[in-house]
Amino acid sequence: MTKWLDNQGPYKDTVVSSRVRMARNIKDFFFPTIKDPAGGEKVIEKVYQSIISANEAMNKDFKMKRMKDLTKIQRLQMVEKHLISPQLAKHHESGAVVYNEQENLIIMVNEEDHIRIQALLPGLQLKKVLESANQIDDVIEERLDYDFDEEFGYLSACPTNTGTGMRASVMLHLPALGMSGQIHGMLQFANKMGLAVRGVYGEGSDFTGNMYQISNQVTLGVSEEEIIEKLQEITMHIIEKERSLRKNLVKEQPMEIEDQTHRSLGILKSARIISLEEGMKLLSNIQLGNSLGIIKNPELGRIHQLITMIQPGSLQAALGKELNLRDLDIQRGTLLREKLTNI
């Protein structure tokens, strides 16, 4: 369970979550891309101490996990929950993650940079999520010396992160744009406006479940506020388009949408074998049906939880063992049936 997903934010009908990520490095240590186990371990200790020594609340709230102490399945589950990046899961010798109980304030240690602060909130809350990330950033900066250049800003292992070192992103659910085929034009538009678009699960180019992550690409020569404002503006534009297409759907094909919603819920409640792709598609359908008021249950937050829970890592972590594709599909069917049986 990803606790913060149960809360619902503004524009919940289209925006699943907002995220801000900051890249920071500590003076006098090699970048993590250079092999230095002793240095890497010191960085982990310094970062963790800076958090839990900040105050009693943070001491209680945050915990740390070293990648090397986790199984492959546990790391995969953390990727699916957006706790860590696929890169950190893969290069796990000297990596670690520090995160709070809600799992929405996260510090990845020794990924590409020494420190990657991540803050997440449900719905469209870019300013608030920036504030949250800034608070963590301040806590660490008070205690550690960042690699900072007056001219270039925060230095980073990868030049594209230099400057503010910040990436802001929104995770969007855009079924009507997907169904109408207008999504491609919309993604091209976002690209032209300097934003990157990728899928949320599986490979980056895979938009199963009509889920899209849109983020800024430029971090140098712009302020954090400018990045947020631009992303907010383009997101609002996409939301309006998606909402207008949904209105058309309800007006022109009310019975088809009702059919799609109830049929999808019917399958989710009864099937014994569900592939990841089908599961994502069916959950996307009931997400849309919920947004349109066709069904009230399950609630949006619960559907977002289920999207995470049916991913391969989460399914295997729940059983505590590796599963082949077929057994994953059966386990996915069992989980969905159990979770939706009383709805």
Place this chain on the structure above:
Amino acid sequence: MTKWLDNQGPYKDTVVSSRVRMARNIKDFFFPTIKDPAGGEKVIEKVYQSIISANEAMNKDFKMKRMKDLTKIQRLQMVEKHLISPQLAKHHESGAVVYNEQENLIIMVNEEDHIRIQALLPGLQLKKVLESANQIDDVIEERLDYDFDEEFGYLSACPTNTGTGMRASVMLHLPALGMSGQIHGMLQFANKMGLAVRGVYGEGSDFTGNMYQISNQVTLGVSEEEIIEKLQEITMHIIEKERSLRKNLVKEQPMEIEDQTHRSLGILKSARIISLEEGMKLLSNIQLGNSLGIIKNPELGRIHQLITMIQPGSLQAALGKELNLRDLDIQRGTLLREKLTNI
């Protein structure tokens, strides 16, 4: 509702029903294929009187409907319930049908022949169904003069019906043969043995819902008992093959069959729009699931009822108005949901 379908007969897992049809003509009247309205009306009266004058029970049990007094929708529904043939529904100026309360003893009047006696029973009961048809045949023959030739037997408007004038048929549900692709070889075998194979609903070559009707083709030079025995023998062979394939399915793909059953029932209980083809396919799936003991409800007889009820004529007759294809699909969804909601 087709009352007799609620009962279940031998080999109910594969045999929906058995039917015997007899072609008879009355002396001194033109065959119905020759236009003679006054003569046609006399034939109707004679046949109807011969039935209701037989005894008090039959007088109470049987009723008569003239085709011209029925709407196109009502005639279509009667075709779907196997009360009348498509030919009688089409050439409806001088046609009529006499049938009992259970709707399984039927006399079509002025179809291709003056009299077509039909008897139906659930499951594989060819001998019993022949007895039933013979009883009706005897009742009429005591009161009317049949066109009978010592050498050729019963004379008929179409030479292929001359002789016994009898066609026996079984309606089979063969999903495992369908799924395995072995159905084609089986149908070729039946053809080679002198039997005709057609679909049950829609055009004769359309095997939606894995439903097949197998009947004798030759009526001259063989006895009624020989026809029945041969059909019974080949039907038993097909049943054994179907059952053995089902056993394999359960052994090799138990989870897939369970998935297919529950998924199909889930869709039937929740969808808002269901095409005839999809409805037939889903009902075929739960029919198989029921035969294999995966679900107990709905019962087989109820499923067979539903197959009739979702046909276009029955849906329109229930509402008392013509519907376009889209509205038929919506009405079909509504009916299935209502009938299956508590299962």
